[in-house]
Amino acid sequence: MTTTTSSPNAAALAAALPELREAYAALQAKGLKLDLTRGKPSAEQLDLSNPMLALPGDRFRAEAGTDVRNYGGLDGLAELRAMFAELLDVPVEQLLAGGNASLTLMYDTVVWAMLFGFPESPASWSREETVRWICAVPGYDRHFAVCEELGIEMITVPMTQDGPDAEAVAQLVAADPTIKGMWVVPTYANPDGSVVSDAVARALVAMPTAAPDFRILWDNAYALHHLTDAETRTAPAIQLAAEAGNPDRVIMYASTSKITWAGAGVSFLASSPSNVAWFKKHLAKASIGPDKVNHLRHAMFFGSADGVREHMRRHREILAPKFEAVTAILAERLGEYEVGRWTDPRGGYFVSLDVLPGTAARVVTLAKEAGIALTPAGATFPYGKDPEDKNIRLAPSMPPLDEVTAAMDGVATCVLLAAAEALAE
Ligand code: PMP
Numbered sequence: 001m002t003t004t005t006s007s008p009n010a011a012a013l014a015a016a017l018p019e020l021r022e023a024y025a026a027l028q029a030k031g032l033k034l035d036l037t038r039g040k041p042s043a044e045q046l047d048l049s050n051p052m053l054a055l056p057g058d059r060f061r062a063e064a065g066t067d068v069r070n071y072g073g074l075d076g077l078a079e080l081r082a083m084f085a086e087l088l089d090v091p092v093e094q095l096l097a098g099g100n101a102s103l104t105l106m107y108d109t110v111v112w113a114m115l116f117g118f119p120e121s122p123a124s125w126s127r128e129e130t131v132r133w134i135c136a137v138p139g140y141d142r143h144f145a146v147c148e149e150l151g152i153e154m155i156t157v158p159m160t161q162d163g164p165d166a167e168a169v170a171q172l173v174a175a176d177p178t179i180k181g182m183w184v185v186p187t188y189a190n191p192d193g194s195v196v197s198d199a200v201a202r203a204l205v206a207m208p209t210a211a212p213d214f215r216i217l218w219d220n221a222y223a224l225h226h227l228t229d230a231e232t233r234t235a236p237a238i239q240l241a242a243e244a245g246n247p248d249r250v251i252m253y254a255s256t257s258k259i260t261w262a263g264a265g266v267s268f269l270a271s272s273p274s275n276v277a278w279f280k281k282h283l284a285k286a287s288i289g290p291d292k293v294n295h296l297r298h299a300m301f302f303g304s305a306d307g308v309r310e311h312m313r314r315h316r317e318i319l320a321p322k323f324e325a326v327t328a329i330l331a332e333r334l335g336e337y338e339v340g341r342w343t344d345p346r347g348g349y350f351v352s353l354d355v356l357p358g359t360a361a362r363v364v365t366l367a368k369e370a371g372i373a374l375t376p377a378g379a380t381f382p383y384g385k386d387p388e389d390k391n392i393r394l395a396p397s398m399p400p401l402d403e404v405t406a407a408m409d410g411v412a413t414c415v416l417l418a419a420a421e422a423l424a425e
Helices: 010-015 017-029 043-047 050-054 078-088 102-116 141-149 166-175 198-206 237-243 273-286 292-302 305-334 360-369 401-424
Strands: 095-097 132-137 153-160 179-184 215-219 250-255 267-270 351-354 391-394
Touching (some): 010 017, 010 401, 078 095, 078 250, 078 267, 078 292, 078 305, 095 273, 102 215, 102 250, 102 273, 132 166, 141 153, 166 179, 166 198, 215 237, 237 250, 267 273, 292 305, 305 351, 305 401, 360 401
Parallel strands (some): 132 153, 132 179, 179 215
Antiparallel strands (some): 351 391
8 A cells, every 4th residue: 555645735725725716616517416435336346247147047956965945054055155265264164154244244243242242251241331442543434333333432543554553452452351352454444455464463363452352353345355466365364363372363254245246245254163153153043044045146156266366357457447546636636735645555445535634524515515425524433533534535436437537536626625725724
């Protein structure tokens, strides 16, 4: 990941204020209706998986001979699990395939910890007076929403280019037994695109924790979602945790939401044998088995782990030009005035833009009033509160390239105008 940084060139911007007001009025006059809010795949990407609409055809037997139309098979279809065990670098016996949302698996994990605790928990978490959780910022708003809904207090640590600030995390968890876990998006994090280095992964799995039942929810949502030739391998956290003597520390999640269909994909959970048994024990009360017809459809469509890798290269062909457009426009429009700092991700679904502190909410409002929907300012922080009011998450995957270009040009005008207004005050 590279970033462009600098301090605002106040004099040049202040001088440009009248021009920027005109540019903004012209932007508003265009009557745009553009949306960069959420990291959804585009229709063109969804089309890549259309052969699945005709699968599994009249086939309904798994390789093992079982009838996928019937109840059972709580672990998920063996052949699909084998394929994704290879891709996610975990032993197949420790990998479950589930329904269409990995977010549900994460939510269930935390809810069941609240209701029942983990085997080594002194009490179920809901019986504890306070439960705290570490959130690296900027981060994923839906992770924060899970904590908020369940009354878990969020403590922030900074993100670095190598993932969460491991030293800050280690200090916090060593001292405070109420800190029960943390979110990590190890590869191409939402929103800053950072990748957890092996050193950070090793530090997180080995650090002493005051809570005996501390868990890292290792959300590998973008494990295979490369935007360049460098197909980054995720640090093998489950294996590293076992080697460090903390085998139950890491629970990994992934899904095909951005591989096949966001609304009809397959989710995965992997962890130590003990955590998988714990999860299955509770899952077995909630379900007799997952949608194995969908599992079979996916297994037939991909054929092999290489089939998935090949399919992801087709996504990259569609996505990479959109990301290139975003970073090129930001450099061209903001570079001169030196307001802003943005990521140039090597994968994932987002560009993280830091504008002049104190102006992010204003930028989002200006954009909205010009017909460009952006993720609300603050969304990348717990409770929706960005203490510096500077981070904006850009999601260029969904609109066609010409709309991404038009939207980003408009966003750049809003960033400059908000900065010029603030500096002129
Ligand atoms: N984790 C992260 C980091 C995400 O960005 C997203 C989608 N925006 C999800 C999870 C959602 O995954 P799923 O569709 O499997 O529930």
